[in-house]
Amino acid sequence: MTEQVFDLVLRARRAITPEGERGVSVAVREGRIAEIADHGARLDAARTVELSDDEVLLPGLVDSHVHVNEPGRTEWEGFASATRAAAAGGVTTIVDMPLNSVPPTTTVKGLAAKRDAARDQVAVDVGFWGGAVPENSRPGTTGELKALHDEGVQGFKAFLSPSGVEEFGHLAPDEFGTAAAAIGAFGGLIIVHAEDPGVLDGAPAARGREYASFLASRPDEAEHAAIALVIETARRTGTRSHILHLSSATALPLIAEAKADGVPLTVETCPHYLTIVAEQVPAGATQFKCCPPIRGEANRAALWQALADGLIDCVVSDHSPSTPDLKTLDTGDFGTAWGGVSGLQVGFSAVWTEAAARGFTLADMVRWMSRRPAEIAGVAGKGGLVAGNDADFAVVAPEETVRVDVAALQHRNRVSAYDGLELKGAVRRTWLRGEPVDPAHPGGRLLRRSS
The missing domain is CATH 3.20.20.140 (Metal-dependent hydrolases)
Known part of the structure; x- marks a missing residue:
């Protein structure tokens, strides 16, 4: 039986890396990016998530x-x-x-x-x-x-x-x-x-x-x-x-x-x-x-x-x-x-x-x-799809149109200059240290300056 090396592998045909846009498989271990490989690379993991063709993986x-x-x-x-x-x-x-x-x-x-x-x-x-x-x-x-x-x-x-x-x-x-x-x-x-x-x-x-x-x-x-x-x-x-x-x-x-x-x-x-x-x-x-x-x-x-x-x-x-x-x-x-x-x-x-x-x-x-x-x-460990960084991701659909509805925004008071605007680019999912963000079970950490 093949050993499960990684906790998670995210596969994206489009991802924004420091080298530019390319297809990747991002391997995650213990909340950090362990490896960035080509999209088709064989990586064993407990979970594998494949992004849709219209989605792009961002840090x-x-x-x-x-x-x-x-x-x-x-x-x-x-x-x-x-x-x-x-x-x-x-x-x-x-x-x-x-x-x-x-x-x-x-x-x-x-x-x-x-x-x-x-x-x-x-x-x-x-x-x-x-x-x-x-x-x-x-x-x-x-x-x-x-x-x-x-x-x-x-x-x-x-x-x-x-x-x-x-x-x-x-x-x-x-x-x-x-x-x-x-x-x-x-x-x-x-x-x-x-x-x-x-x-x-x-x-x-x-x-x-x-x-x-x-x-x-x-x-x-x-x-x-x-x-x-x-x-x-x-x-x-x-x-x-x-x-x-x-x-x-x-x-x-x-x-x-x-x-x-x-x-x-x-x-x-x-x-x-x-x-x-x-x-x-x-x-x-x-x-x-x-x-x-x-x-x-x-x-x-x-x-x-x-x-x-x-x-x-x-x-x-x-x-x-x-x-x-x-x-x-x-x-x-x-x-x-x-x-x-x-x-x-x-x-x-x-x-x-x-x-x-x-x-x-x-x-x-x-x-x-x-x-x-x-x-x-x-802020250490943030800002890029780079091995060693925190496994923090935004999955976006850059061509999807969204209409801003102030009543649906998550901030406390329903006032916004963007209300009613039609915008391009939907955020579909957000991951923090290799886990989908679930506001019902908040997993954020309080940070200290890195340098």
């Missing part, structure tokens, strides 16, 4: 920008609902932002509260960002940043303008410099919400139902000026720095120059900036409000070109939900509505719809939405 997606909000604002989103949504969208790893939970993840005690809340209820793997705030970013106070680093956070988020919640303050330029230098001294990563508060203060206030009013309140120059500060600080300190949710293409020449000069800078954008344009936002549709804002068609085209050129490294959701009342859907007032787009579950389909139409490939998608987020966030 599990990695979303390094998710606001879970638990504990403290669990009515906005929680670990159980967020990770169910992630799994439904092919995402096998998320990294949780240090706000809008209470307490925020700005102390070791706050991190412990996050981990306690998440434990035993996550359907996918979860890492955690720490936070750089005035209380731990002034001279003599940065020891808490090092303590959080030692506890395994993936890096540190900083706001250069008000965050929207009082318990997570933004950094003045000198505080940002102090935090960046301290984080660089122990080899950490700082990730930045880059909008300049002075520019925002000088812009007209948003009010009423017209999206143009909100867009004018968050001008391109706010991002441009703040990104210039991040680049100058990274150039001076040598600290690895990451621009969050880039929306304004006006900053791309600054980013190109910095990267050409070897500044340790990476950049993300989000599905809503790549798939929605300001000209299409209806009056009163506050589900589209986010900061920085969704901008115009020409801006979107420039972001896609930056992805093609490698100036933008990755695409992640910035899933930032709230309760429906905070979106002021009844009045449609962009001035008072909470800013945030809920897109964790539909990110792959939204981006693939536009990417395919623009001539990009599934290999590009894997780079933007799996490999690079894993590398930037320091």
Whole structure:
């Protein structure tokens, strides 16, 4: 009798590997990829699963920008609902932002509260960002940043303008410099919400139902000026720095120059900036409000070109939900509505719809939405169909059309800018460490930084 060497073999006529698209047999042992062989290879296993001809095997997606909000604002989103949504969208790893939970993840005690809340209820793997705030970013106070680093956070988020919640303050330029230098001294990563508060203060206030009013309140120059500060600080300190949710293409020449000069800078954008344009936002549709804002068609085209050129490294959701009342859907007032787009579950389909139409490939998608987020966030064993990595997979049907129904989404509150859209690319199954994800029996783990 032939010995059963592997726990599982997944066979796919199409799979996205680091070498490109090809047919494979992926052998799994003890939750890790043990071998990648040709599709027709003879591999003995306890289970063998053959993908359909219209399906493609991808590594599990990695979303390094998710606001879970638990504990403290669990009515906005929680670990159980967020990770169910992630799994439904092919995402096998998320990294949780240090706000809008209470307490925020700005102390070791706050991190412990996050981990306690998440434990035993996550359907996918979860890492955690720490936070750089005035209380731990002034001279003599940065020891808490090092303590959080030692506890395994993936890096540190900083706001250069008000965050929207009082318990997570933004950094003045000198505080940002102090935090960046301290984080660089122990080899950490700082990730930045880059909008300049002075520019925002000088812009007209948003009010009423017209999206143009909100867009004018968050001008391109706010991002441009703040990104210039991040680049100058990274150039001076040598600290690895990451621009969050880039929306304004006006900053791309600054980013190109910095990267050409070897500044340790990476950049993300989000599905809503790549798939929605300001000209299409209806009056009163506050589900589209986010900061920085969704901008115009020409801006979107420039972001896609930056992805093609490698100036933008990755695409992640910035899933930032709230309760429906905070979106002021009844009045449609962009001035008072909470800013945030809920897109964790539909990110792959939204981006693939536009990417395919623009001539990009599934290999590009894997780079933007799996490999690079894993590398930037320091998540070990993720991001590629590679022997030794975790056996995390997304099975997708790239030609299948799906219509987004907000009532069927898995995140907690049924508000989404994608509601009603017809998108290309269905996520059919998600596997975590060699097992199909079953939210009724959550098997996700809490992660620590790998480097």
